[in-house]
Amino acid sequence: MTKIKLCGLFRPCDIAAVNEIKPEYIGFVFAPKSKRYVTPEKAGELKRLLASGIKAVGVFVNEQPENIARLLNKGIIDLAQLHGEEDGYYIKHLRKLTSKPIIHAFRITTAKDIAAAGQSPADYVLLDSGAGTGTAFDWKLIQNIQRPYFLAGGLSPGNVDRAVRTFEPFAVDVSSGVETNGVKDKTKMAAFAAAVRKEDVT
Numbered sequence: 001m002t003k004i005k006l007c008g009l010f011r012p013c014d015i016a017a018v019n020e021i022k023p024e025y026i027g028f029v030f031a032p033k034s035k036r037y038v039t040p041e042k043a044g045e046l047k048r049l050l051a052s053g054i055k056a057v058g059v060f061v062n063e064q065p066e067n068i069a070r071l072l073n074k075g076i077i078d079l080a081q082l083h084g085e086e087d088g089y090y091i092k093h094l095r096k097l098t099s100k101p102i103i104h105a106f107r108i109t110t111a112k113d114i115a116a117a118g119q120s121p122a123d124y125v126l127l128d129s130g131a132g133t134g135t136a137f138d139w140k141l142i143q144n145i146q147r148p149y150f151l152a153g154g155l156s157p158g159n160v161d162r163a164v165r166t167f168e169p170f171a172v173d174v175s176s177g178v179e180t181n182g183v184k185d186k187t188k189m190a191a192f193a194a195a196v197r198k199e200d201v202t
Helices: 012-021 040-049 065-074 088-097 111-118 139-144 160-167 186-201
Strands: 003-007 025-029 055-060 079-082 102-107 124-128 149-151 171-174
Touching: 003 055, 003 186, 012 040, 012 186, 025 040, 025 171, 040 055, 040 065, 055 065, 065 079, 065 088, 079 088, 088 102, 102 111, 111 124, 111 139, 124 171, 139 160, 160 171, 160 186
Parallel strands: 003 025, 003 171, 025 055, 055 079, 079 102, 102 124, 124 149, 149 171
Antiparallel strands: none
């Protein structure tokens, strides 16, 4: 069964929406350059509103491992997603600071990128076309990966069913694909989740 991650939440109404939709994961973006950036304090407030059973993922870009571990160990987030230049040494260091799961994001342009993702020491890898570009990469490259992965980049309510049906990823991750005018759209989020779950029961 493919899991769902709705990323880039920053408003209480976003949390209210996901509490109804019940994805397995939601994402808070801690990268200051992102328009979806939240402070640790804001994330803590939003996490307290989040229904039990939904895990919060913190998205980071080249953040100090100690800062990530602090948020994980305080329970503000449940998993860390690394979206910068972090490598295996960085991940091993972070593991010494926390036992919480780590997602390692890879920008996929060639088969070599898939091979690199396959070697990551992280718990999961995320395959994306770039840093929040909202476009898809060539999904044919996925065919040879042999580990659980989050599929991201260009997903929407209109194409996620094909992605789930064809590749059966561990999880699908969406942000801009469920937005209207730069903010999360509850109708689109619900449609995205419904499309994923429809494939899981057929």
